[in-house]
Amino acid sequence: MFNQTTHNILVALADGQFCSGEQLGEQNNISRAAISKHIQALQKLGLDIYSVTGKGYKLSQPIVLLNQHKIHEFLQRDNVNIEVKTVVESTNDVIKQALVSNTISATNSGTTIFSEAQTAGRGRRGKQWVSPLGASLYFSTHWRFEQGISATMGLSLVVGIAIVEALTQLGVDNLGLKWPNDIYYQGRKLGGILVELEGQGSDSCDIIIGAGINVLLPPSVTKNIDQPFADINDTGLLVDRNQLAGTILRHLITLLQEFEQTGFANFVDRWHKHDCFLGHPVQLHMGQRIIEGVASGVDAQGGIVLAQDNQTHSYFGGEISLRKLTS
Ligand code: BTN
Helix, strand or coil, rough: CCCHHHHHHHHHCCCCCEHHHHHHHHCCCCCCCHHHHHHHHHHCCCCEEEEECCCCEECCCCCCCCCCHHHHHHHHCCCCEEEEEEECCHHHHHHHHHHHHCCCCCCCCCCCEEEECCCCCCCCCEECCCCCCEEEEEEEEEEECCCHHHHHHCCCHHHHHHHHHHHHCCCCCCEEEEEEEEEEEECCCEEEEEEEEEEECCCCCEEEEEEECCCCCCCHCCCCCCCCECCCCHHCCCCHHHHHHHHHHHHHHHHHHHHHHHCCHHHHHHHHECCCCCCCEEEEEECCEEEEEEEEEEEECCCEEEECCCCEEEEEEEEEEEEECCC
């Protein structure tokens, strides 16, 4: 259950002050028992709400809700369609459905959906992307490539570069990129990117670029994350999520426009600047196959280059991990 009343209660609690059940009931014309059902719905979405007898409900941390107009202020581009949702299954699917039903203009690239929470957020390789309400940034951007799928080689790496450059501009240090598109902070995962192909015409193709950046993950959800992770709060950056959203999207759109003109070759040096596996012995897992080598950056198509027995080879699929050296 999530409806307009649930949203009203979320807005009322956002500033982190106590709100009594009675007060919330009066504002929404419903009983205190009904309020408690909406509170449960918000808690189920990962919002950390507690209650104190005689005082009411309170968020453990105040949150600044996403706002389309505020994001636009930081985006500084008028011709980009943005929509902010409160709960969706997956922002990638919202774009996908809008393309299928022709409710977004496929020729005007850049349409972006942000959501406060996802109930079926997904990561690469079929993994779940934990998406608690108000705790992170979840968004998907549509981009049409008129030259077709071959023009998208290296795209997901460019998205990673855009996010790292945006965060660096906001003042975050110690960021890194893990091939093909994970964002790291001090060796822990801060964000991830899921690029999906929606439709292919005779020439063009439609791509959905989904990204999730951890902002302030509540302890109640972190037990479901199966790898070392970090959030923006760990970096010491105090930022309104609207500024974060607008700044990241501004960098993303600028780099996508550049990428359309030049392809990935122009981004190789920018990738190497942030590549946190460069020069390290790694294993590349490709299905049942494990390939070992020294990570030597990326090639002009965005493939990972591994040095093996004085030779280098590029690979385009799989997952890398640091290889522990035995002495
Ligand atoms: C990964 O590292 O595995 C990729 C994670 C991508 C998560 C984002 S959140 C917004 C968009 N919607 C989804 O369902 N997934 C992506």
